[in-house]
Amino acid sequence: MAHGHLDLLLLGVLRRGGPLHGYAVIAGLRDASGGEFDLPEGTVYPALHKLERNGFVRSDWSIVDGRKRRLYALTGTGRAALAAKKKEWAMFRSGVDAVLA
Amino acid sequence: MAHGHLDLLLLGVLRRGGPLHGYAVIAGLRDASGGEFDLPEGTVYPALHKLERNGFVRSDWSIVDGRKRRLYALTGTGRAALAAKKKEWAMFRSGVDAVLA
């Protein structure tokens, strides 16, 4: 469903909303995209873990509303990666549009 | 490299250029996209075969410039599929852009 642009979307939604937990990432993506991206947990959680392994996000367990949640936040590296991926996306997008024009 | 939109690109390039053979599809995609999509043969040929199995393109062997080439052309079904995939692309595109906005 995210067709190879999942990392971009995850980094993007984290940049908008500040620290978010997994479920909120899914909900944020669904809302921000107008329902276009309603990703399964089994897609999002492993992807967040990979982003953390790569140093693009950092996570902390905290208790919000009396519930344990793992909050994900962008790192500096992640912000830079987001900027790079946004450029790639812009090129990809105009490449596709050019072929379809 | 085509991140899940390969079929769209192949159908799109065939719509622009009329019947094309495999190599010309690759070159057409490279040129039309301004170099963004320079796909390996091992990606394009199997994808064209799959499009043909699905009835989206039709192929005929012919001799062009004294060389055997398999020319691919859009079918009616393929044209409809292209229209549908263009709509999907537009939604995908605005979904991503909305998340990044």
Place this chain on the structure above:
DNA sequence: CGCCATACCTAGATAATCTAGGTATGGCGC
């Protein structure tokens, strides 16, 4: 006549994403 670009192809590897499970807990209705 040998080589290179063109032209076609497939098998197997790799990578991304999804399916289908599993666990735990807070709050709500009864």
Place this chain on the structure above:
DNA sequence: GCGCCATACCTAGATTATCTAGGTATGGCG
């Protein structure tokens, strides 16, 4: 106070898409 549902997290394995790395054949050029 108990059962259930939504929230919240997770992983293993399957699936799918795409790429890598090969292979073959031929026309034209030096």
